[in-house]
Each structure stands twice: as structure tokens, then as C-alpha cells.
Amino acid sequence: xxxxxxxxxxxxxxxxxxxxxxxxxxxxxxxxxxxxxxxxxxxxxxxxxxxxxxxxxxxxxxxxxxxxxxxxxxxxxxxxxxxxxxxxxxxxxxxxxxxxxxxxxxxxxxxxxxxxxxxxxxxxxxxxxxxxxxxxxxxxxxxxxxxxxxxxxxxxxxxxxxxxxxxxxxxxxxxxxxxxxxxxxxxxxxxxxxxxxxxxxxxxxxxxxxxxxxxxxxxxxxxxxxxxxxxxxxxxxxxxxxxxxxxxxxxxxxxxxxxxxxxxxxxxxxxxxxxxxxxxxxxxxxxxxxxxxxxxxxxxxxx
Amino acid sequence: xxxxxxxxxxxxxxxxxxxxxxxxxxxxxxxxxxxxxxxxxxxxxxxxxxxxxxxxxxxxxxxxxxxxxxxxxxxxxxxxxxxxxxxxxxxxxxxxxxxxxxxxxxxxxxxxxxxxxxxxxxxxxxxxxxxxxxxxxxxxxxxxxx
Numbered sequence: 497x498x499x500x501x502x503x504x505x506x507x508x509x510x511x512x513x514x515x516x517x518x519x520x521x522x523x524x525x526x527x528x529x530x531x532x533x534x535x536x537x538x539x540x541x542x543x544x545x546x547x548x549x550x551x552x553x554x555x556x557x558x559x560x561x562x563x564x565x566x567x568x569x570x571x572x573x574x575x576x577x578x579x580x581x582x583x584x585x586x587x588x589x590x591x592x593x594x595x596x597x598x599x600x601x602x603x604x605x606x607x608x609x610x611x612x613x614x615x616x617x618x619x620x621x622x623x624x625x626x627x628x629x630x631x632x633x634x635x636x637x638x639x640x641x642x643x644x645x646x647x648x649x650x651x652x653x654x655x656x657x658x659x660x661x662x663x664x665x666x667x668x669x670x671x672x673x674x675x676x677x678x679x680x681x682x683x684x685x686x687x688x689x690x691x692x693x694x695x696x697x698x699x700x701x702x703x704x705x706x707x708x709x710x711x712x713x714x715x716x717x718x719x720x721x722x723x724x725x726x727x728x729x730x731x732x733x734x735x736x737x738x739x740x741x742x743x744x745x746x747x748x749x750x751x752x753x754x755x756x757x758x759x760x761x762x763x764x765x766x767x768x769x770x771x772x773x774x775x776x777x778x779x780x781x782x783x784x785x786x787x788x789x790x791x792x793x794x795x796x797x798x799x
Numbered sequence: 800x801x802x803x804x805x806x807x808x809x810x811x812x813x814x815x816x817x818x819x820x821x822x823x824x825x826x827x828x829x830x831x832x833x834x835x836x837x838x839x840x841x842x843x844x845x846x847x848x849x850x851x852x853x854x855x856x857x858x859x860x861x862x863x864x865x866x867x868x869x870x871x872x873x874x875x876x877x878x879x880x881x882x883x884x885x886x887x888x889x890x891x892x893x894x895x896x897x898x899x900x901x902x903x904x905x906x907x908x909x910x911x912x913x914x915x916x917x918x919x920x921x922x923x924x925x926x927x928x929x930x931x932x933x934x935x936x937x938x939x940x941x942x943x944x945x
Contacts, residue, residue, distance in 0.1 A: 542899055582802035613898070615810045616803040624810035625896035626855075626862050631842065635802055663851035663858070666842050701851065729861075730854040 501758050502687025503654040503719040506604040508796070509569050509761040511787045513779070514722075514737075517562045518768035522776055528783050531569040533720075533763040536597045537576050539563070542590075545621075549589040563601060571720065571761065572603040573689075577647070578614035579640045579657065580630040583621045586643055587614075595651035604760070605719060606647060607656040607689040610640065610677075629662035632669040632676040637683070644684040656689040656719050657681075661697035661735040674712035681717040687758070688717045692748045693724035693735055693765075699744075700733040706748050710755070718756040723749060723786060724765040737767040739774050740782050749786070753793035762786045805839040812847055813859045814894065822847035863896045863903075870904040870940045874933040881921040888917060901941060908933055 510530035513519060516538065523529055539559040543552050563570070574594060577586055598606055611627035630636045644655045657680055659673065671679070677688060690713070692706075699706045723746075725739040741764075749762070764782050766774065808830060812819050821829035826844045835843070846852055864886070868875050878885055889910050897903040911918060911933065915926035 541901060544899070544902070582806050612806055615807045617807065617895075622895050623898045624806070625814055625898065626859050628806070628809055628813060628855075630806070663854040664846040664849050665851070667845060668838070668842070730850075730857045732851060732854040734854070734858065 500716060502656070502681060502685070502717055503605055503758060503760055506654060506719070506760055507569070509571070509604065511783055511790060512568075512571075512761055512763040513783065514573070514763055514765040515562065515566070516768045517559055518771055519779065520562055520565075522779055522783075523566050523568070525780065528780055529568065531571065531761055531763075532563070532566055533571050533573050533761075533765075534563065534601070534603075535573050535575055536594075537574060540593075540597075542576070545587065545589070549592065552589055553593045570601045570603050571763075572598055572601070572606050573658075574606065574608045575627070576613065577608045577643065578612050579608050579610060579643050580636050581612040581614045581616070581621070582639065583614055583616045586646065587621070591647060591650050594647060595653075598651050598653050603653060605654040605656055605687070606651055607658055607720065608643075608647070609658045609660050610680075611660045627660065629660060629664065631666045632671050632673055634670055637671075637676060637679060640680055641684045644680070644686045648684075648686065654719070655684070655686045657684075657686060658689040658691050658722070659694055661691075661694040661701075663701065663732050663734075665702060672712075674709060678712075678714045678717070681714065687719040688713070689720045689722065690718045690752070690756075691722040691724070691735075692745050692752070693722060693726060693741060695748065696742065696745050697726060697733045697735050706744070707751055710748065710752055715752065715756045716758050718752070718759055720761045720763060721749065721752065721756075721759065722763050722765050723782070725770075737765045737770070739766065739770050740778055746785070746789070749789055750793075753789060759794075762790060801834060801836050801839060804834040805843070808833045808835065808839075808843055809846070812843070812852060813855045814890075814896070816853070816856045819847050819852055819856060859896070862898075863890070866896075866898070866900040866903040867907055869900055871907070871933060871936055873936055874929070877924070877929060877932070878918070878921045881917070885911075885917050885921065888914070904937055908937055 512531035512533050513529050515532040540553045540555055576590055612630055613624050613627050614621045615624045648655045695706050723741045724737050725741050726733050727736040727738040830840055918926040918929045
């Protein structure tokens with residue numbers, strides 16, 4: 497891998513799937529899924545902060561059994577750390593659990609979203625109820641950098657920050673999004689999980705060019721890419737993980753692949769509730785298209 | 800604590816179309832409860848006026864409903880046509896979404912048990928029958944994850 501490498505030592509994983517038990521039949525198809533992206537928060541039950549740390553996170557056996565059977569390289573993709581929260585400190589038990597999970601499954605890296613899901617109610621942290629965007633300000637950048645460093649120190653794994661989709665924007669951000677992401681990578685010595693569907697959502701909802709956005713990013717920071725489909729929500733395009741990626745997402749991937757020298761993985765995200773509409777064939781078709789595009793630009797992962 | 804207050808206000812806006820409307824009508828009064836600096840107050844007024852805030856409110860409700868429809872799908876169906884007022888009453892009683900699906904579903908079932916009068920019009924069945932079925936459904940769906 498040339499130059500600075502935010503995922504030093506991690507192998508090239510190729511084409512993967514954000515996994516849930518419903519997708520297991522696809523794992524039996526040879527050459528279709530190289531790696532599993534795992535949202536651990538879906539594989540355990542979090543019994544809450546009031547429960548002693550050793551008893552707080554409990555496996556959901558049917559889900560964990562899938563990982564035991566699958567025998568694929570894994571990366572972990574968390575949703576519970578709340579990178580951009582102005583709470584006094586991230587949940588220490590959650591950070592420990594991130595490390596335990598990554599060690600247990602030998603995850604090649606850990607990722608989280610640029611968003612906040614926890615708020616300070618005055619009586620301690622509480623769930624915001626959904627992932628919310630924060631202004632691209634120095635104060636928020638400092639929070640996110642600190643948390644990335646904390647995760648890397650606690651887990652010993654590379655850390656990637658995922659760009660988010662959003663429905664609202666602040667007209668007086670201290671920096672724009674590419675600058676924020678570039679500075680994050682520099683200051684945290686971390687990488688990017690570039691979600692091309694999130695980027696696409698923002699281009700549709702706020703009318704800018706995703707390709708120009710890529711021009712502004714330091715693409716050697718990109719280690720993993722997400723592709724996904726979406727849906728209309730109250731007149732906005734949302735990151736609903738609904739079906740196959742729209743054509744502009746493929747155009748963005750086609751643009752990115754030759755320009756991201758440290759890219760290790762492309763992951764397809766689809767909520768399993770969409771399987772009746774896409775069929776397994778639709779998922780397989782998406783994975784095959786991603787592989788074909790990867791092989792055309794980068795070669796090497798076959799078949 | 801100012802950023803914390805700003806984020807709390809932003810989360811409250813996402814959870815409450817009523818608060819969004821209040822900020823649009825009378826921002827000073829609606830945001831008085833939050834310890835904000837001038838920039839944060841201006842930003843919240845600005846985003847409350849965006850159509851994207853309406854999409855965000857919709858997403859919040861969809862997300863909150865998802866945890867209930869995932870674990871109590873038949874119960875939710877059986878609550879029609881009174882589902883909306885029941886869910887509104889539940890959200891009023893429990894303003895903070897517990898994003899853990901099992902915990903949120905258990906809490907909703909507890910709310911129904913404490914408010915059986917809300918079930919009277921819902922399904923044509925007795926509240927005790929609705930509750931009994933809901934308990935069985937939740938237990939079965941939690942067991943299916945094991």
C-alpha cells in the first residue's frame with residue numbers, strides 16, 4: 497500500500513456484505529462474499545448501563561452462530577459509540593466491549609459513524625432516538641478525534657469514520673464536510689469508511705456533485721466503501737438500505753476505485769426486510785457487479 | 800455544556816413535530832428551556848425552518864415504530880384503527896426512545912398493561928385478550944432470536 501496507510505497491515509478483503517442471518521444462503525455461494533461486515537450491536541443484547549459490565553452485553557445466540565459457521569474475515573461496524581456527542585465521556589463499558597468483540601472475531605478494523613446518538617439530559621446520557629448530524633465545527637472535530645484515539649488505544653485496531661447522510665444542514669459550519677473528514681484523518685491518524693450511498697443522499701437532497709466531493713477528499717484515507725440503496729422519505733432521499741444501489745452510486749464507485757490506493761473492501765448494505773423484494777438473486781447481482789468493477793480497476797480478487 | 804444543550808434541543812426537535820412548529824412560531828419562547836449561546840440559537844431556528852426537519856421527524860417516528868413492529872407485529876396490526884392515538888400516548892408517556900428493540904418492546908407492553916382502557920376500541924377484543932396475545936407474541940419473538 498503506497499504512502500500513509502490508515503489500515504496498516506490489514507489485508508485486502510474484497511467484496512463483502514453487511515451480514516444478518518437471513519443472508520446465510522448467500523454465504524454458501526463460492527466466490528460471492530469475501531468478507532462480513534458486522535454491526536455487533538445487532539448480535540448482542542445490551543442490558544443497559546445499570547447492569548454490571550460483565551453481564552451487560554449478552555450474545556444473541558442465533559446471530560452469533562452465523563458468524564461461527566461463516567468462516568469469513570470480518571470487520572466491525574458499530575452504531576452505539578456516539579462519536580459526536582457532547583456527553584462528558586463515551587460509555588467505557590461499550591468501548592471495552594468493542595475491543596472484546598474485535599478480538600473475539602479478529603476484526604481487521606473498527607468503524608463508527610460521524611453522528612451523535614446519545615445526548616446529555618442533565619441526569620446522564622440518554623438515547624437521542626436516531627443518528628443526528630452535528631455541525632462541522634472545531635469543537636465537534638475535537639470530540640470525534642478524541643473518541644477515535646480512545647477506540648484505537650483500547651482495541652489496538654485501525655479505526656474508520658463513516659460519513660453520514662443528513663436531512664438538515666447548518667449554514668455557518670466552520671469547515672465543510674470534506675475538510676472536516678480530511679482533518680479528522682490527519683489528527684486522529686485514522687481512516688475513512690466512505691459510504692457512497694450516504695454521499696449520494698446528500699447530493700440529491702442538497703444539490704451538489706458527489707464527484708467533486710471526492711475530488712476534495714484525501715482518497716488515500718479511504719479503507720472501506722459502503723454501497724446501498726435508499727428510498728424516498730417525506731420528499732428526501734434516505735439511506736434506508738432498501739434494495740440495490742441506484743446507478744449514481746455505481747458511478748461514484750467507478751470514479752473512486754482507481755483513486756483510492758489504500759482501499760481494502762467494498763461492502764453492500766441492505767436491510768434483510770428487503771430480501772422478499774430483491775430475492776437472493778438481487779443481492780448476488782449487486783455483489784457480482786461490485787466485484788466486476790473492482791476487478792476492472794484493481795484486479796486481483798477474482799473469480 | 801452549551802454544545803450538550805444544543806444537541807439535546809436538536810434531538811428534541813427530531814422527536815417532536817410540535818416543538819418544530821413552536822420554534823417556527825415563536826423561537827424565543829420555544830427554546831427558552833435550553834442553555835444556548837447565540838449561534839446555537841440561530842442555528843436551531845434555521846434548521847427548524849428547513850423541510851429536512853420534517854423528514855427527520857418522520858424518520859424518528861419510523862425508527863421508533865420499527866422496534867415495535869419488529870417484535871410485536873401482530874399486536875401492532877391488531878391495534879388498528881387506534882394505533883396512532885395509542886402510540887402517541889405511549890410516546891408522550893415515554894418521551895425518550897430506548898433504541899434497544901427488546902427493551903422498547905417490553906416497555907410498550909408494560910404501557911399497554913398499565914393503560915388497558917386504550918385498548919378497548921382497538922381490536923374488538925377484550926383488553927385482557929389483546930394483552931395476553933401481545934405477551935405471547937413478544938415472548939415467542941424474543942425466543943426466536945435465541
